[in-house]
Amino acid sequence: MQDNRIRLHFSIAIFLLFIIPLCSVSAAPDGARLFAMNCAACHGDRGNGGIGIPLSLPDFLGSVTDEFLFQTIRHGRPGRIMPSFRHLSNEQIDAIVSYIRNLTPVKVNLLPEGATGDPEKGRDVFARKCARCHGPLGKGGAGTGVNFTRLHNLPIVAPGLNNPGFLAAASDRIIRTTLLRGRSKTPMLPAAKMGLTIQDVDDVVSYIRSFEKGFQQSKNSATRSIEPTLLTSSKLPFDATVEKIKRAISAQRLRIIRSHSLDDGLVPQGSENKKRQVIFFGNLHQINTLLAIDPRMGLFLPNRITIMEQSDGKVLVAAVNPLRFGQLFNNANLEYTARELHNTYSTILGEITE
Ligand code: HEC
Ligand code: HEC
The missing domain is CATH 3.30.310.70 (TT1751-like domain)
Structure with missing residues (x-):
C-alpha cells in the first residue's frame, strides 16, 4: 500500500519533470521582457514616454488598433528615431502589443469613417493648423526629441505624418479619431479646440493620405545605395x-x-x-x-x-x-x-x- 503511494508520487514527479519544461518551451514570448529590452530605453519603463512618445495614455490606446501597433513596431518610422523591428517574430511583436495594451486597459473605440475629403483644402488646413508642430510638409516635429537632457514635462515632439511607416500602420479612421479626440496630456489637441470643423477634419485626413503618392517617387530616386x-x-x-x-x-x-x-x-x-x-x-x-x-x-x-x-x-x-x-x-x-x-x-x- 505504502509502496504504491510512493510509486504514484514518484510517477507524478517524473511526469511533472517532463511536462514543465515542455510547457515553458512552448510558452508565448514574454512581452514585458521584450518591451524592456527593445522599447523601454526610449518609451520609458511603463511606456510613459521619454525620447519616444508615451504609449500608455488612454487617448492613444483607445484610438489605435492592435494592427496599428503591430505595423508600427514592424516598420518603424523610416527617417525618424523610431526603429523598425524586422528581426522580431510575429509572435514576439504580438506579445509586445499585449504588453502595451495592459499598460492602461481601455477599450479601443474608433469613431466612424468620415466623408471623402478634399486634399487641396486639407493642405491649406494643414499649413494653418498643423505645420507649426508636425513640420511644413508633415515630416515631423523639428528637434529630435532625442535629447537626453530634455525634461519629461517639456512638449512631446510631434510625430512625422508624411511617413511611410505611419501611413502603412494608420487607417483613415485612426487618423480621424486621433484628430477629433486629440490626445489629452500631450500637445495634440482635439480638432474642435484647434478651431476645425468636421469638414476640415475630413479634408486634412485626405491630405495626409495623399502623402503616400510621394513615397514611390522618392523610393525610386533613393535606391542608389550608399557604399558602407x-x-x-x-x-x-x-x-x-x-x-x-x-x-x-x-x-x-x-x-x-x-x-x-x-x-x-x-x-x-x-x-x-x-x-x-x-x-x-x-x-x-x-x-x-x-x-x-x-x-x-x-x-x-x-x-x-x-x-x-x-x-x-x-x-x-x-x-x-x-x-x-x-x-x-x-x-x-x-x-x-x-x-x-x-x-x-x-x-x-x-x-x-x-
Ligand atoms: C501644438 C502642437 C501640435 C499641433 C498644432 C498639432 N499636433 Fe498632432 N500631434 C502633436 C503631438 C505632440 C503628437 C503626439 C502625441 C502623443 O504623444 O501621443 C501628435 C499626434 C498626432 C497624430 C498621431 C500620430 C501618430 O504617430 O500616431 C496625428 C495623426 C496628428 N497629430 C495630426 C495632426 C493634425 C492633422 C494637426 C492639425 C489639424 C495636428 N496634429 C496639430 C502635436 C501637435
Ligand atoms: C530609439 C528610440 C526608440 C525605440 C528603441 C523605440 N521607439 Fe517607438 N518611437 C520613438 C519615437 C521618437 C517615436 C515618434 C515617431 C516620430 O517622431 O515620428 C516613436 C513612435 C512609436 C509609436 C507610435 C506612437 C503613436 O503615437 O503613433 C509606437 C506605437 C511605438 N513607437 C512603439 C514602440 C515599441 C513597441 C518599441 C519597441 C519594440 C519602440 N517603439 C522602440 C522612439 C523609439
Missing part, C-alpha cells in the same frame, strides 16, 4: 601614408586620440602586424553631438581610419562611410552631422588618394 565603407588606395608607401593621414587629421583641427596596430591585443605582444594601423580621432563636441542624436553612434566613435599594406605592397585606406549612419539607425537627424563627417573624411583621404 570609404575605401581608397594610397599613392604613398605605408609609413608615409600613416604620417600624411595624421597630418591631414590635425589640419582639420581634429585630435588624434590614439593609433596602434589593428591586431593589438588580439595577437601576442610583439607579433602584431605593423603594416596594419588604425588611427582614432575626433573632437569632443562632435562626439557629444552624435551621441545625443543616437546613443548607438557610440559603436563608431571616435572616428577611425584604418591603413593596411597588402601582400602586393599596395596600401589601402578604409573608413566606415558616415553617410551610412543615418540609414543604419533609421535616423534622418544624423544626416547633417554625417554629411559634415563625410566631408572631413573625404578631405583626409583625398590627401593620399592615387
